[in-house]
Amino acid sequence: MQKILVPCDFSVSARRGLEFAVELAQATSGDIVILSVISQQQEDQKQAVMERYKEDFQNFVTNINQAVTIIQQIRFGRLLPAVLEMITLESVNQIVVGTRGSRGWESTFMGSNVEKVLRRSPVPVFAVNQKTHLKNLKSIVFPCDLVLRDDYGMGQFKKLQALLKARLHLLHVDTTLGIDKQILMQQVRDYAAFHSLKNLTINIVKDTDEKNGILHFSKEINADMIAMTTHGSADAAHMYGFSVSADVANHAHLLTWTCVQQSLASSFIKSK
Template sequence: MIKRILVPTDFSEQARNAFEVAIAIARRTGAGIKVMHAVEVPYGSGFSATGDLTMQTDSMEHVYVLQLLEKTKADMARLVNSVDHAGVDVVQQVDVNRPINQIKRTIKEDGVDLVVMGSKGSSGLDEFLIGSNTEKVVRTASCPVLTVKQRNPEFTVNEIVLASDFKREIRHAVEHFKTFQALFGARMHLVYINTPGAFESSSNISQKLEHTAQKYGLQNYTINVYNDVMEEDGILHFAEDIRADLIMMATHGRTGLSHLLSGSIAEDLVNHTNIPVLTFSLK
C-alpha cells in the first residue's frame, strides 16, 4: 500500500520529472506527496533544522542563510505550482540539514512508503540529486526508491524487468515489487544474466527462477535467461529488447560481491539507463 510519497528535489529538470511521476502514482493510489529540499549550511552557522537561529553567529552569515532559505522556499513554490497536481495532497518542506540525513529522517518520521527521485546520471556530480546522494538513498533507504531521468507525466507501466541472481532471500523486496506490479497490472519478466564468469546451464537457471516465482506467489510473469559479458550490460540489453517501462532490483548495499545484490549494479543502473529503476535495500 502506497500512502506517503517523498520527492527530494534540487529544482532541476530531472527532479521536476520525478515530481510528475510521483503525481501520476499518487493519482492511482490516493497517496499524499511531500516535496522536500534540504539546505546545507556551513557547520556552526547556528541554524536549526527548521531554519531558526539557535546561537550567536556572524550577522552577515545569518543574513545570507535567511536569504537562501527564502529563495529556496520561493523555488519550491514555483516547482509545485508548475505541475498540475489537482486532487493530490502536496506538502512542501524546506529544512536546514545534510540532504541524505534529512531524507532518511523524513522517511522514518513520516512513514514514507516510496521515494521518487530525479537522476541526471553519472556526469553531473556537482548536483544535489546526483552521484553520492542518489547512491546513498538507493543503498540505505528503508522503503523502495524510484529513480527517474526522463519526462513521463502519465507514467504507465506495462513491462517490468525483475533482475536478480535469485540466490538470496529477497522476499521483502518482492512484496514491494508485487504491489507496484499490481498497481499497473503489468507483466513481470524475471531475468538472470548468464555471464562467462558465473555460467550455469539455462535449464538449471530456469528451474530456479520458476521456483522463485512459485515461492513468492508471482503472477503474470515470464522466465528469462539472458547471456551477456557483464550483469549490468545484460540487464540493460534485456530491458531494451523487451521495451521495459521499469527495472526492479533488490540491493544489499555495497558489500563487495560481484552479484546483482551487491549494490553497485543497482547504483550503476540508476546512473546509466533512461528507464526508471525501482530499488529496495535489504539491509
C-alpha cells in the same frame, strides 16, 4: 495511504521526479512531502536559497491541476541524514527522486547524494531520469538472484506490479558463463513459483557484467522500467561498496525502482 517523499532542488530532473510523484500519489491516494535541503556549501546564501525553494514550491503547486496534498520541508545540512529523518518523522512509504540517468547524477549536491539514498533507504525508491507516466509502465524487467526467501522488498514489488497491472520479465544474468541454460531457466521458474509471481516471462542472458546484462536486455525488449531488490546497507562504512542496483539506476535509459531486501520479521516498515 501512501506517503511519498521527494528530495528536490527544483532542477529540471528533480521536477520530472515531482511530476511522476504526483501521478503516483493520485494512483495510491497518497500525499507528497517535498524535501529541500540547503547544503553546507550554500551557508553564505542560506536565506536566499530558502526563499528560492519556497518560491519554487509555490509555483509548482500552483501550476499542477491535480488534487494532491503536497507539503514542503526545508532542512540545512546533508541530504541523506535529512531523508532518513524524514522517513521516520513523516512515516514515508516511498521515495521518488529525479536523476539524469546515463548522463550522470544531477549536480554536485543532489547528484552525489542520490546514490547514497538508493543504497540506504529502508523504503522503495523510484529513480526518474526522463519524463515518465505511470499509466505507461506495462513492462517490468526484474533481475533475480534465485535465492528463495520471503522479504520486504519482494512484498513491495508484488504490490507495485499489481498497481501497474504490468507484464513481468524475470531475468537472471549468468556471469559465470558456465551453467547450463536449462538449469538456470528451471531455477528462475522455481523462484517465480516460490513467490507466487504471475503474468511473466522467464529470461536468461549471459554477460561478464551484471549491470550491462540488465541494461542490454531491457533495451532489447523495450521495457518500460527496471525493478530490483537490493541488500542495501545500514552501515555507513559499506555505503561505497559495489552496488549493481545503483549502477543500473545511474546508467539506465528508463525508470528504475529499488527496494532493500529486509527480512519480514525484522522490518520496521508498516505497509499501507
